Amino acid sequence: MPFSNTVTFKDLTINRLWEALRSGEKSALEAIYKEYIKDLYSFGMSLHADEAIVKDAIQDVFIDLWNYRAKLCSDVVVKQYLFKSLSNRIQKELGKNARRSSLHWLTDQEPSVSSIEDELVQNQAETEITGKMYGALSQLPVRQKEVLQYLFFEKLSYEETANLLEINIRSTYTLAWKAINALKKAITVLGLIIFLF
Template sequence: MKNLDLSQDFFDEVACWNSFIKGDRIALEKIYRAYINDLFRFGCSLLHEPDQVKDYIQEVFIDLWKYHSNLQKTDNVKNYLFKCLSNKIYKGVKDETKRKGIVQEHVSELEYVFDSPENELINLNRDENLRKKLHAAVVELPLRQKEVINHLFFDQLSYEQTSKLMEINLKSVYTLAWKALSSLKKTL
């Protein structure tokens, strides 16, 4: 069996995943530790409530352990986890919207959304007014458009990878991206 120690330079996510679905709790912990920061940043790009994102991430891992014996092998654990978290957030937002109405988002929370990829966009124009408008415009995008923008520009995934990750057809990815960019251009 391969050594699954995360302290080494190389982390074999596939071997760790395969060990986990066979019931290895330590493998699940290693997967958690390897991807928790990426999952948190991704979750915050969809939902601007960090504490709630943390709860959703915990729920994802609880569900993974609960159903580990029914899970399939995967060659991209990170994308699988992103998909699980995305689905969990969308379901949670939908349920919350039914109970409380439309979720209010705050521009001040946008700082949690973007890590260094945001800085790349912001560096194109350092004008503070433009930056504020960009923040406000991204916050106003529908969740699916935010997710497409996040995958394409911040995670630097291809349209095809985004399509697969979001489980939508390629044409829908192009449409969502076009609508999001058009909306951002109008605002800016």
């Protein structure tokens, strides 16, 4: 079900491709894949750090789209449908493998090193802070990571996020609050680290 009353040319094109896919046109599946593969990859990697699992999950999503094309609903927001399908696939895989997921929201940039002692100390502090924050993010349950991804990176509303997760808005607020609260605790610890340096 569309979440926005604003329909763009791109939306119309994607909706036509979706209908063509439902009618059995393989070229429509390929066009949808090309349109969303980068977004799906980024989203998948934000939920789980294992690239092989994410790529396999994306492939499975598109295989299912083709195999069950006749049963697809016509009234969907395609990008959100794909995100939800990918999230379900990844969570299923994580449950099957009984592995904890990790998160790639922080960059792996190395701090610049100079010969000045103050900069070395500052860089060491930043590296420790990045590590602590990464650790805090990676400890969040997948559902909380997903809420943060939808709300803050995909810029969806709480209503849209609730619809994607198939939960009520109150539960969405609760999940977001728990995730943010956990990160706030980590930031408090980071503040102490900064103070010590």
